[in-house]
Structures are given as C-alpha cells and as structure tokens.
Amino acid sequence: MPQFQSKINPQSKQFSQNHAAMMNLIEKTEILVQRAKDTSDKKRSRFEERGQLTPSNRLTALLDPNSEFVELYNMANYLVDDPNPETSIPGGNIITGIGFVSGVRCLIMVDNSGISAGAITGKTVDKALGCIDVAMKQKLPFIHLVESAGVNLLNYTVDLWAQGGGIYYGKAKLSAAGIPVIAVLHGLSTAGGAYQPGMSDYVVGVKNNGMAALAGPALLKAATGEDTDKEELGGSQMHSVITGLVEYLADDDSHALKITRNLVSRLNWKTRCNFPKRKNFREPAYSINEIPGIVPEDFMRGYDIKEVIARITDNSDFMEIKPEYGLTMICIQAEIEGYSVGILGNNGPIDTNGATKAAHFIQLCDQADIPLIFLNNVTGYMVGKKYEQDGMIKHGAKMIQAVSNARIPKITLYIGASFGAGNYGMCGYAYKPDFLFSWPNAKIGVMGGKQAASTMRTVMTASAKRKGQEIDDEKMHEQEKQIIKLYDEQSDIYYVSGRVLDQGIIDPRDTRKVLAFVLKTCLEAKIRILKPNSFGIARM
Numbered sequence: 001m002p003q004f005q006s007k008i009n010p011q012s013k014q015f016s017q018n019h020a021a022m023m024n025l026i027e028k029t030e031i032l033v034q035r036a037k038d039t040s041d042k043k044r045s046r047f048e049e050r051g052q053l054t055p056s057n058r059l060t061a062l063l064d065p066n067s068e069f070v071e072l073y074n075m076a077n078y079l080v081d082d083p084n085p086e087t088s089i090p091g092g093n094i095i096t097g098i099g100f101v102s103g104v105r106c107l108i109m110v111d112n113s114g115i116s117a118g119a120i121t122g123k124t125v126d127k128a129l130g131c132i133d134v135a136m137k138q139k140l141p142f143i144h145l146v147e148s149a150g151v152n153l154l155n156y157t158v159d160l161w162a163q164g165g166g167i168y169y170g171k172a173k174l175s176a177a178g179i180p181v182i183a184v185l186h187g188l189s190t191a192g193g194a195y196q197p198g199m200s201d202y203v204v205g206v207k208n209n210g211m212a213a214l215a216g217p218a219l220l221k222a223a224t225g226e227d228t229d230k231e232e233l234g235g236s237q238m239h240s241v242i243t244g245l246v247e248y249l250a251d252d253d254s255h256a257l258k259i260t261r262n263l264v265s266r267l268n269w270k271t272r273c274n275f276p277k278r279k280n281f282r283e284p285a286y287s288i289n290e291i292p293g294i295v296p297e298d299f300m301r302g303y304d305i306k307e308v309i310a311r312i313t314d315n316s317d318f319m320e321i322k323p324e325y326g327l328t329m330i331c332i333q334a335e336i337e338g339y340s341v342g343i344l345g346n347n348g349p350i351d352t353n354g355a356t357k358a359a360h361f362i363q364l365c366d367q368a369d370i371p372l373i374f375l376n377n378v379t380g381y382m383v384g385k386k387y388e389q390d391g392m393i394k395h396g397a398k399m400i401q402a403v404s405n406a407r408i409p410k411i412t413l414y415i416g417a418s419f420g421a422g423n424y425g426m427c428g429y430a431y432k433p434d435f436l437f438s439w440p441n442a443k444i445g446v447m448g449g450k451q452a453a454s455t456m457r458t459v460m461t462a463s464a465k466r467k468g469q470e471i472d473d474e475k476m477h478e479q480e481k482q483i484i485k486l487y488d489e490q491s492d493i494y495y496v497s498g499r500v501l502d503q504g505i506i507d508p509r510d511t512r513k514v515l516a517f518v519l520k521t522c523l524e525a526k527i528r529i530l531k532p533n534s535f536g537i538a539r540m
Helices: 013-041 044-049 055-062 122-138 158-177 192-198 217-224 230-234 236-243 253-265 288-294 305-309 352-368 385-389 392-405 420-425 449-466 473-491 493-498 508-527
Strands: 069-071 094-101 104-111 142-146 181-185 188-190 202-206 211-213 248-250 329-336 339-346 372-378 410-419 435-438 443-445
Touching: 013 055, 013 288, 013 508, 055 094, 055 104, 055 142, 055 253, 069 508, 094 122, 094 253, 094 508, 104 122, 104 253, 122 142, 122 158, 122 508, 142 192, 158 181, 158 192, 181 192, 181 253, 188 192, 192 211, 202 236, 202 253, 211 230, 211 236, 230 236, 236 248, 248 253, 288 305, 288 508, 305 329, 305 339, 305 372, 329 352, 329 508, 339 352, 339 508, 352 392, 372 420, 385 392, 392 420, 410 420, 410 508, 435 493, 435 508, 443 473, 443 493, 449 473, 473 493
Parallel strands: 104 142, 142 181, 181 202, 188 211, 202 248, 339 372, 372 410, 410 435, 410 443
Antiparallel strands: 069 094, 094 104, 329 339
C-alpha cells in the first residue's frame, strides 16, 4: 500500500496555535510529575543520614542501565486528598511502572517514603491494585521496594482499610498463579507496610534500616507498656535469624538491589517465553513531534485522525477497511515496530454504519489474533429520530458486545473527547483494556458541560411550561454556570487521572514508544508459560 499523504502544514497559523496549547499541557504534566519528585527529595538528607538511597534512586539502581521504563498511574491522588491544584501532589506515595531487571520485564512498585513516610492513602490502594492487576494479566514478576508507615491516619476512611486488604489478596493470587513476588525491606514498615514482605515469595532485608512489625515501638508502648527497640521488634537481621521472614540479608540499599537483580536473573524466567521474531520495520515517514500541532485543544474542532495514525505506524503505511462506509469510524490495519495491530479511531460521532463496521473489524482482529488500539476522540453515538429509527441502539450494542468479548490485547488512548456510550464502544475504563493512557488534552465523561447545561435548560423549560410557571432566567443562568463548572471540572483528564481512571498521562510525542512497549508486554504475556499452584508460596 502507498504511504499516507499528509495534508498538515506545519507553517500554518492553526498548527502553531494547536502546538502552543498542547505544549502548555505537556509542560503542566511535567511540572506535576516533578512536584512529586521534588517533594520526596526534600527528605534526601534524612535518607543520607541513615545511609539510604532515596526512593527514586532505588528504582534507578534496580533497573537495567539505559533500559526502557514505562511509568503507570503518574497522576494518582492528584486533586483527591488535597483539592488545591497549586499544592496537590500526584503519585499516591508510590512510584510504579514496568521496566527491565536483569533483562526480565517486571512490574515494579516503590514506596515513596519521602512523602508522608510512604503512608497509604485511598488512591495508593487503587494504584497498587491496578498494578497487581497488570502484573497478573501480563504475567510480570512483581518487585516491591518497601518502606511504609502503613495507613495514613490523617486521611483514614473505612473504605481505605477495607480495600487495602486487596493488596495482600492480590499478592497471594500472583504467587499462586506462578508469578514471583519479591519484596526489598528498605526501612521502617509497620502495620499494613509490614504485611508487604509477609505476602512476598522472596524478601531481601537491609541491616539496621529494614524493619517490619505490626506495631512499631511507640504504638507497642502505648498499647501494652512493653519497651523494646526496633531491631529487636522487627529488624531485618532478627527476621533473617529468628522468624525466617528475610531470605537475603543486605548491608545497605545498594547491596539489597544487587541481590534482587541477581535473584531475578536466577528465576529462569526468560526460558519460559519464546518471543517471536518481529518483521523488519521503518520509522513513520512523518514526525511524531508534529502531533501537538495537529490536535486542537478544543475537542469540538475536528481533524483527521489518520494524521495521528500516520505518525505512530511503521513507514506511515496502513490499510483502511471500508473507507467509504461509516465515515466517522476509522478502522485501520497497520504495524507498530513490526507488530501487526488493528487501530480504531474517530472522525466524529459514531453512526449506525460506523458501529457495525467497528464490530465487524473487532471480530476480524480477534479471529486473526491481532491486538487492538483504540484512539478515543468521540463525542458519543449519533442521536436523533433518523438514527433511532435506523437502530442506533442495537448497532451500538453490537460494537460494545464485540469490545467486551474480544480475547486479544486491547490498548486504549484518550487523545481528545471520550463522552457517553462512545467511551464504552471505544474500550474505556470499564471495559478493562490491558493498558489505558491519556493525552493531557483529553476530556471524558457522560457529556460536556455546555451540553449538560443546555439539556438541563430544555428539560426545566418544558417542565415549567407544562405547569404554567414562569422561568426565572437569572436563576436558570446561575444553575447553568454551576452545571458547566461541575461537568467540566470532572471531565478534565487531570481530575480523572487523579482518581485512577486511567494508567497515567503521557506526552503525545511518546505515543509510538509507549504503544510499542505495552504491545510487546501483551504479546510476551500471551506466549509465557506459568506454573501455577493452589495456595501460593507460604512462608515457612
């Protein structure tokens, strides 16, 4: 097939406006991610006094040098515990992602003990559970670098306590599935933090600093009157000699991470996965750095989704299925870094023909075992008498049925609007895609604020007319403003991502790199052979 011929003019005024708006959002994301790192690094001197590495340095020391790492849930807890956008810290007190340790692709979770001593909040739990789910689906060894004060008592809720037990449940399930769970006990870990090594298959403990106990010395004194020091109570050395909780005793953080890398290299993990050779490929003919200039900040302004697809697919070479049928639903056959993919994108709301085309295409990809990528820029399914009589409900349902039951890997990107049932048909959060990332311009929800306010006005006007009442325009206008504010606040992707309704916000210019990484993660999982057992590895 011939390469796609782009119609984008990088010298145009519109391109420049789009580019400036997107770059502002990219900068906002970078500032927020850096805010979490800077907040944690303020405690650097305390880590150094104890002879410890900071949480971010622990991650660096664990990972293979110069290897790929894709962070997950980078915005978790943003605008949740602290609703002030100027001070709210994203990340949920843990750093998580997928990276390589001794050549093995692993899910890594690092307690960010530089922030509130790594204490657990509600969104920490949601983020951790999301990571456990990814590790289970993608068959990834789970490595947890532990230093946590347990539940954040200042933000305690019964929901947090009840859901928090799911972390231990999840680790037990990983172990039983044949997926190794490794904990590195770096520092003081009490209550919920103490159970993290307890629920792990392998534990590396750091002398003097590593400590795991259900109640720390202060709480023990208050509860029972007993005096003891932290080493006697739950130190790594004690656990390596007396309780058997620690398998490997390390001199310091660096030594512990060397032991962990050595351990991973001895898991025999790579021999159980014959990864297929990929086709030779060329980079896209058009630069991915042009994406910020292509995509408008306002989702109501249209653009051709194929311009984005041309900048993420090999050689900008792809085949479109049924290009003259269901025009706003774009279905593409292509390759990304040599791997076949099916791509669904939107050039407007989905009509009846678009829904049937998408349902057919999803089933074709499922039949051929080709992963699907959903590029969400959709305001929903078409409405109106014509579309209702044409069977919009039943045709939309076909698409949702196909999305729900496809057995192939599904990767979703929110790259613009994703409203109403269009979000469902395009494999939104509730449809459990293998991976779900967002661009910083994305908006999601039942509908936009202006549409919600207009709907409310229409309904209230009709109701008043039936009752013979007068409309108070000033009051109505005030209610419209409140509705627009409510809907627009909640549709903002930073608000959404803070609530762990995606797996993080990415720079659009990293899209091809991220897609290739998670595609390979999914494909590796499909061919990996596990050795499950009934109960997981019980501590002896």
